[in-house]
Amino acid sequence: MTAAQLPQPLGLRGAAPMRTRARFGDLYAAEWIKLWSLRSTSLTLGAAVALALYFAGSNSAGGTMLATGPSGPIDPNHAAFDGPSWIPSMIGVAMIGALALVGEHASGLIRTTLVAIPERRRLVVAKAGVLASVTAATALVAAVGGLLLAFATTPGDLHGRSLTDPASLDAIGASVAVLPVCALTGMALGALLRHAAATGFAVCAVLGFGPLLIRPDGNRLATDLANVMPYYAWGRLTSAGRGSSGTMTAGEACLILAAWALASIVVTAVVLDRRDV
Template structure:
């Protein structure tokens, strides 16, 4: 298994898309956090009292746009780890060397999960650090000990591995680069963006099964709203766990049952 993990690590980093997506993506998200925090810093004296009362330092660090960029990048990279191997025909060599397909899939899942988790943790910590350092000049920064901060940072970090594994499932299912990337964007971000709480509880319960929605309305908020239409913290963490688990099972089943 160690050799398989090493092989999958080499394959992942041999893709030029890995370095571009992770490197430039991380830099772009951190830069956006700096820009947003500086704008809030310079504009703070002119903010109305109501806007100051509603101000969230964590939103300046990691906004919905940052989450969108992270999820699309991680999901696309996850899809490419599967699609790229099928597109080049390398999968035939891999499965000839290791006929036990479940071991190959397990190694891919482990490597992608580890890389995405490290990337998500780096992005979450970096955006929080630079943002709060800037906002501390106005006395509105938060610390790790403040209520809800650790939960938000953990949720921000986990968006990357969740999206990466979902991307792998989509890539294994479609096996086409463009189609897989478009599907990942649609499933993870584009469609959930239009979800809003409604008076129909069954619809709210359906929305609460989508990672981006539960992050936006629950896990990504330091102060939760007391609204029965919104997801609960426990239910939201369950969604974060079930999506990558379902994607991993889907990847395993598809790779094992379909010809190369």
């Protein structure tokens, strides 16, 4: 055997190619593809918009959302952003956020993803960005469409109300914020529970049963618990205190929604980073 045929020492062999860090845009694109590959995504988002439009038209046409008592004018904002009418949409987008993580654990795709992208926290941020952008766009369509439908179907004089009124713009902005918050909350619950049925029950309990059972009815404890819920923070911003305790300011409502979003991202990142998959 000649010297050229002898195995080379380890230090003389060609160095393995350096692994380049994945760009955030690539992570975002990958999470975007994974989200839309689920058939339930488009169906749920479509149902959320359809329900918002249906309830807005039904409330305004029925004349049940009066602004100032039984003899006052109908407020289209109250018709388009009636609290209980938006709970199904909140639960729906939260389930999308939950399934975006629970589905990956159930199918084993999360292992493949983490082998390709070991930076788990950046992966969570990319997933949260996709969920937030998709659900915010959905909320914008539902809010603007519902409000336009409420204006079109409200009987009687609107007293100069329009889509560009400050109250209407505030309600649209609050709705665009609350659905991403619900989606991120679902993602955090999915990271904690990792089971579809348990996560679905938790989503319904936090975003559906909770606001209906815990109301700001004068009891100090109930009022404090209600004021930290996304549902009542959204209600404070959409209709000047309708459905809230009256003790929450608009600034506090914004902080509550921001805190839920940030906490959900942090919880998901910490759980995914510390748990084995």
